[in-house]
Structure formats: C-alpha cells, structure tokens
Amino acid sequence: xxxxxxxxxxxxxxxxxxxxxxxxxxxxxxxxxxxxxxxxxxxxxxxxxxxxxxxxxxxxxxxxxxxxxxxxxxxxxxxxxxxxxxxxxxxxxxxxxxxxxxxxxxxxxxxxxxxxxxxxxxxxxxxxxxxxxxxxxxxxxxxxxxxxxxxxxxxxxxxxxxxxxxxxxxxxxxxxxxxxxxxxxxxxxxxxxxxxxxxxxxxxxxxxxxxxxxxxxxxxxxxxxxxxxxxxxxx
Amino acid sequence: xxxxxxxxxxxxxxxxxxxxxxxxxxxxxxxxxxxxxxxxxxxxxxxxxxxxxxxxxxxxxxxxxxxxxxxxxxxxxxxxxxxxxxxxxxxxxxxxxxxxxxxxxxxxxxxxxxxxxxxxxxxxxxxxxxxxxxxxxxxxxxxxxxxxxxxxxxxxxxxxxxxxxxxxxxxxxxxxxxxxxxxxxxxxxxxxxxxxxxxxxxxxxxxxxxxxxxxxxxxxxxxxxxxxxxxxxxxxxxxxxxxxxxxxxxxxxxxxxxxxxxxxxxxxxxxxxxxxxxxxxxxxxxxxxxxxxxxxxxxxxxxxxxxxxxxxxxxxxxxxxxxxxxxxxxxxxxxxxxxxxxxxxxxxxxxxxxxxxxxxxxxxxxxxxxxxxxxxxxxxxxxxxxxxxxxxxxxxxxx
Numbered sequence: 001x002x003x004x005x006x007x008x009x010x011x012x013x014x015x016x017x018x019x020x021x022x023x024x025x026x027x028x029x030x031x032x033x034x035x036x037x038x039x040x041x042x043x044x045x046x047x048x049x050x051x052x053x054x055x056x057x058x059x060x061x062x063x064x065x066x067x068x069x070x071x072x073x074x075x076x077x078x079x080x081x082x083x084x085x086x087x088x089x090x091x092x093x094x095x096x097x098x099x100x101x102x103x104x105x106x107x108x109x110x111x112x113x114x115x116x117x118x119x120x121x122x123x124x125x126x127x128x129x130x131x132x133x134x135x136x137x138x139x140x141x142x143x144x145x146x147x148x149x150x151x152x153x154x155x156x157x158x159x160x161x162x163x164x165x166x167x168x169x170x171x172x173x174x175x176x177x178x179x180x181x182x183x184x185x186x187x188x189x190x191x192x193x194x195x196x197x198x199x200x201x202x203x204x205x206x207x208x209x210x211x212x213x214x215x216x217x218x219x220x221x222x223x224x225x226x227x228x229x230x231x232x233x234x235x
Numbered sequence: 236x237x238x239x240x241x242x243x244x245x246x247x248x249x250x251x252x253x254x255x256x257x258x259x260x261x262x263x264x265x266x267x268x269x270x271x272x273x274x275x276x277x278x279x280x281x282x283x284x285x286x287x288x289x290x291x292x293x294x295x296x297x298x299x300x301x302x303x304x305x306x307x308x309x310x311x312x313x314x315x316x317x318x319x320x321x322x323x324x325x326x327x328x329x330x331x332x333x334x335x336x337x338x339x340x341x342x343x344x345x346x347x348x349x350x351x352x353x354x355x356x357x358x359x360x361x362x363x364x365x366x367x368x369x370x371x372x373x374x375x376x377x378x379x380x381x382x383x384x385x386x387x388x389x390x391x392x393x394x395x396x397x398x399x400x401x402x403x404x405x406x407x408x409x410x411x412x413x414x415x416x417x418x419x420x421x422x423x424x425x426x427x428x429x430x431x432x433x434x435x436x437x438x439x440x441x442x443x444x445x446x447x448x449x450x451x452x453x454x455x456x457x458x459x460x461x462x463x464x465x466x467x468x469x470x471x472x473x474x475x476x477x478x479x480x481x482x483x484x485x486x487x488x489x490x491x492x493x494x495x496x497x498x499x500x501x502x503x504x505x506x507x508x509x510x511x512x513x514x515x516x517x518x519x520x521x522x523x524x525x526x527x528x529x530x531x532x533x534x535x536x537x538x539x540x541x542x543x544x545x546x547x548x549x550x551x552x553x554x555x556x557x558x559x560x561x562x563x564x565x566x567x568x569x570x571x572x573x574x575x576x577x578x579x580x581x582x583x584x585x586x587x588x589x590x591x592x593x594x595x596x597x598x599x600x601x602x603x604x605x606x607x608x609x610x611x612x613x614x615x616x617x618x619x620x621x622x623x624x625x626x627x628x629x630x631x632x633x634x
Binding site: 063064092103105107108119120123128164168 | 245249253540544546549550554626
C-alpha cells in the first residue's frame, strides 16, 4: 500500500537540486546542484555549520519547501508535478518529522498529539486513539497519555514527538537536531530509540545534526558546506 | 498509495470539541464582542417591535380602524332621515366589517334624585359597544332583548355629575328624562376622548334605538359607526359601505370620512422604526463581525507554528481552512446563543422599565442568531483561507 514500484533507484533521489531566496532584492543561493540518493533502511546524518543550508535541505527532503530547480523523486512520486494535496498526503503517509523544539500542539494531550497524523488520513477517532496509545506504549509513555506537553519533561516530549512521527508507519523519519534541546543522558536515550527503530523496523532515518558523536552512530554522513553537498567517506 | 482521503466525521467533531474546550482561555474577549453584537441585534429588533406595537396601539385607540358615516340631505330636500337602517344588510354586503352600529342623538336635561345634568341621549343597538370601544365598568351593556325596555347605560362622567358622595348613581337606580324613568343597567368606564366620534361616551346615556321616540317625536339616524377587522383597506370598506348604505336611502347621500391622515402617520412611523432598527442592527453586526475577523486573524498569526506542524503531519490546505472555519463558526455559534439569551433579557427589561407589554418579535431570534452566524462565517473565511495558503516551511519558521 505504501510503495509503488519506484521508477528510480532508492527511496529518495535528488538530482541537480537548487534553492534560491529573494532577500532584499538580492538573489541568495542556498543550495547548489545537490545530488543525493538515499535507499530504504539507510541511516544518514546531515552535518554542517549554521547557515550552511542543511535545514533547507531537510525542508526540501521533507516536502515542506519546494526547490527551484532539479529533479526530486520520493518513493516514485515526481515532486515537481505533484499538487499541494498530494504533497500533503505523501508527508502524511511516508514521512515522520521530529523537530529540535518538539513542536507538539500545546492544546492537545500527548495522546491526541500522537493521534493527529491519523486524523488527516480518514482514520476514525476511536481507531486512531487506539493506535496512538500503542505507539506511546512503545516509547514507554503510556501512563502519561493524558498529560499536556507542558506537564512533560523535555525527553518525554521528544518521545511523544517520535511516537507521533511513527504512528503513521512512515518509510522515512526526518529529525532536525532531535537532541539539541536535551541533556546528554536524555539525548543518548533518544538516539538509542531512533537507532533501534532504524535497525528493527527498517525505517529510513535522516538526522540533521552538528554533533559529531551523533553522526558517528549513523551509517552515512552527508556534509553540507555553502550549499554544496558532499558525502563523507565517499570522497 | 491513495492520495485522496477525507477527515472522518468523528475526527472533525473531536477538533470542534477541543476548540470549544479551549475557547474559554483563548478567546473570551472575542466571545464578548460577538455576544454584544448578537445580543444588541436581538434586543434592538425586539425593543423596536415592542415600541411599534405600543405605538400602533396608541393609533388604534385613536380610531384608525373606525369609519364614521354621515347622511347630509340631497340638495335642499326637507325630508327627514330614517329612524332605522338595515345594518345587517350592510354587514352582509361588505366583507371586513367587524362591528357596525347606528347612532340617533338627542340632548337634554336628565334628573336623578332631584339633581339635573345635561346629557347626550344616544339611541343605539348593542353592537355599538364594540364599534365605539365602550368598556362597561358595572352591570352590562344593552342587549338585543332590551329593545322595548326603558333601560339605560350611563357614561362615567355623567354618572359622577348626577351623583354626590354618599348617593352615587348605582345599578338599579332610575334616572328621569322628561316623563320617563330609565333603569340604569350599566355604568361605563371612563373613556379616552375619541377625536373622530360624533359623541363622547363619557357624557352620554345609551338607550335602545327603538325607545328614542319616548324622548323625541321624530328620531333620525345621525351617524353609522363601522369598525373594520384588523388589516383591512379602509378606503375600500368606506367605498363599499357607502354604496351599501346608499341603496337604503333616497333623499340623503352617504358621506364617510376615512381617517387617512392617521393611517398615513401610522405607516410612516412604523417605516421609520423599521429603517432605524435596520441601521442599528447592521452597524452592531458589522462591529461584531470585525471582532470575529480580528480574533481569527490573531488566532491565525498566533498559531502559525501549529499550522506548520499540522501541515508537516499531512494536513491539506482544506483541512487547515476547515479547522479555522470550524473554530470561527463554533465561536460565533456560542456567541450567538449567549447573545440571544442576553438580548432577550435586555429587551424584556427595557419593556418592563418603559411599561410596555413584552411581546416576542418573531423575527428577532432567527434574524439575530442567523445574521451573527452568517457574519461569523463571512469574516471567518478570510483568516481561514489565508491560514491555509501559508507555505509549511514559512509557518514552521521560528518568529
């Protein structure tokens, strides 16, 4: 159900991707001729200094932003020819996001936060709550299901966010500095959780980070420098 | 992979419930604006309605639904007017007549226990009671069985003029006119002065028309009073009644005055009321609507991040639009409901303080609540659409 036969090798395939912004009348080039291919089950770190364009790359990978030029195929879908609704559906069914600042909805309980992606898929309320509860159990937070995010610690919030990213059974998890706001012990636990998911469930893991220790634990390291992408170890 | 999915109803209801539950914290002020807008519309319409009813009642009492017929002789014909007319035939011929009665007038002194007062003697038929809006305080009015009796119904002012403290005119007393004693069977309430009436009930003694010959040798009908059923075209009734009466008369013409000026005044004032209320209601509604838009726009900019998160999780543009529209409608619905209650209470209080009868205007609730909802929807659409048009990456970016 999730994947058609991909027309291009790999789950994610970027060719000649460029991204420019108009800023105060000046053309600002963020990404130049990015070519990248990520296969199902990979774990990649995207590394780079602040302002190198790594967040922009993540936004493009996550279909939150559209590149100006190039070719991008995600699980067989041509991103340039997809409608906004189709992009939303791909995000909903194929991608799970984990953010540095957790990005939980403060008005909703942990359970409702986790159940939210399912509501955009036509799953009934009852069923989505059941699945969300199972997912919270998996990250070890079942007894906190009815707490608001404000009542949870940073590590707990990130675990809720991971449960939310996983509830839709995505093929890719995109994490933007997932441990950036956590202390080192908690960061370790979160990384263990993410890597376990990658290992056990073959979920493709893409993590933006500037922490070399985290990058060490991932299979591939992609360096972004001044809008140009290099793969460490390959070059 | 299926790319077309709709949010299920249970999920939409849950979203609505969540937004309702958190409404209290987020948008009390917005709610207040909407409540004020909606309640003022409901209150204005109802207060206006009550004022119009009150004003219409004043005009009605002055006799806008009453016609008075006179019978001037044709040319210089010396013929006397008839002593009786077939009013039942007129009633049959003209639809829309509620009450009709003829008056035969004569005036002279009247004596009670040695005290004398000048009075109008009105020979008439029982239906004149309703045609002239006469209210009986004690006893009863003349009936169809009293035709040959020497019974009289006395006006309030006349009764006071004839009585003294300790010896008032009571039911069962007899009053003397010339050589005849008339038994008082009814005493009337004090009536307001009727401008259009040829005779004031307060200063009159009503006796059966057939008995007028006892007082006056050749009684003639002076006037016919016609009262129309509500909502009739007075011009038409006047025309038809005039024709019907003319058929019974040979030497006299029929002259019916329509209280047109009063009717015009009444229509004009009710139109003025309607316009005034329309303007006031529209202004407060627009005010309430702008309040809704303000709150929703604030809501959108406050929750840009939430919009971005929802989009990242797979919400389509229409899901975001529906979310905010749903909230706007929930907000206005709650506001409209509160406004309806408060508006009605205010209208009732106002009526109570002004001494008006409180009547529920049929249009007030549906119009007030409906227009508030419509305004909420109208002013909610722009913020909702502008929220849905955000790019996910823009919405997610930290402020």
